[in-house]
Amino acid sequence: MSAAPWDSAVARAIELRRALHAEPELTWAEHDTAARVRAALDGLGIAWCACADTGTVATLAPAAGGRHIALRADLDALPIHEQTGLPWRSRREGCMHACGHDGHTATLYAAAAWLAAVEDRLPGPVTLLFQPAEEGGHGAERMISDGALDGVDAVFGWHNWPAIPFGRAVCPDGVVMAGNGTYRLTLRGAGGHASQPELCRDPVLAAAAVVQALQQIVSRRLPAQAATVLSITSIDARSNPTVIPDDAVIEGSFRIADAADRERLGELMTEIATGTAAGYGVACEVELFPRYGPTVNHAEEAACYRGALAAEFGPAVLDGGTRLPIMASEDFSYYLRERPGAFALVGAGDDQACHQVPCHSARYDFNDALIAPMARVYARLAGAPLPDAPVAHPLPDEATTEERQ
Structure with missing residues (x-):
């Protein structure tokens, strides 16, 4: 041409x-x-x-x-x-x-x-x-x-x-x-009046603890050589200033360089999220959504x-x-x-x-x-x-x- x-x-x-x-x-x-x-x-x-x-x-x-x-x-x-x-x-x-x-x-x-x-x-x-x-x-x-x-x-x-x-x-x-995926963690507690937290099972407090715990997976539970990113991008626990809600939802994304690490990362997320939430009397449902390899x-x-x-x-x-x-x-x-x-x-x-x-x-x-x-x-x-x-x-x-x- x-x-x-x-x-x-x-x-x-x-x-x-x-x-x-x-x-x-x-x-x-x-x-x-x-x-x-x-x-x-x-x-x-x-x-x-x-x-x-x-x-x-x-x-x-x-x-x-x-x-x-x-x-x-x-x-x-x-x-x-x-x-x-x-x-x-x-x-x-x-x-x-x-x-x-x-x-x-x-x-x-x-x-x-x-x-x-x-x-x-x-x-x-x-x-x-x-x-x-x-x-x-x-x-x-x-x-x-x-x-x-x-x-x-x-x-x-x-x-x-x-x-x-x-x-x-x-x-x-x-x-x-990297490969990637997303996730949704639904924390189910028991809401109530903000003046009586002892009568509630606060999913907001549990969600805050779960976020902190999840951030330690990459640094403490996976090999340093494994290129992995775990990001929490959303917390939804809408209520009003005097009401503790029943539920909170955490969402985010993960990235893995080796497809073999996907299953292990999912296991750790489930173990840590459910265990941490249980410490606050809150149940946690974990949904993982694999996307690309x-x-x-x-x-x-x-x-x-x-x-x-x-x-x-x-x-x-x-x-x-x-x-x-x-x-x-x-x-x-x-x-x-x-x-x-x-x-x-x-x-x-x-x-x-x-x-x-x-x-x-x-x-x-x-x-x-x-x-x-x-x-x-x-x-x-x-x-x-x-x-x-x-x-x-x-x-x-x-x-x-x-x-x-």
Whole structure:
């Protein structure tokens, strides 16, 4: 592909990203997003099929004889009220692309445009996975069950990461991101008048003790080598100033780097929460909700990915200052349980304020400067020829999508 068509593809990808950002949709509700993606593929002359309802799968060079790889992007947004003030900010109240899935989708579109233009020169088939419901919805699992990996030999994905400097990345052999889960502890006591606590079994006091006790699991009951996080994020014991309530509910999240530690952590949480509550005359019901497993890279594919990143960003691309595994979680883990592959975290941090705040922040925005180089990385993984000239710069920030059309 010559410089002009490639630059045009990148510019269209940035427009698509900002259009998606302005109209975000939550997990399993990505209907407009799916329509935009499918229309964009139609515009490239790429045949597609629906998968997992709002997901989309397309395969280029299906008859090529080489290794069949898959490249993935995620589609869904988060229930967050955006506070960026950008021209392309969310138009949907309480819904925001606060994790960069809009940028991942736009990057895969740019790669698709490039790969379609050189389809007859691809050494093997390339499947494009536009996946819904990454944010806790197990969308990858549903994509797999609907056949998204049929015939695929290896699968690759990535996530932007503002805490890593732009031009740096991590893609280790083995665990790159943690597994996770959530929990709910329901403490059932006996409420009553605040002036007579001796006649009550106070679930609020018990909840306070349980919180303190749970915080000691990681430091005192698990090996120091086990990368584990246990967070208490909510205590709900609503009442009024003169009433001790009957119940209190504690909720939170846990992260584990080794899937084998999940069962042990659950056992310890149950033992400590129920035992501590019992000391206050309060019963405790423990509910554990496993979500994603650890994202575990395969060594051969991770080495190939690191090579593609180094070829694009330079030999210093690997970021030695980032402690691994990242304790956030990814449902890309489902793909890596089914096929060899690798997942990379690519630095988005630069001197712009919105590119320094973390994912899931109301002030976050995806760094559009990542679209072109990561599309090129995807093309390198596919064994495609590269464009002849440097990539285009992002479109001016002040121009909205409507103004450019």
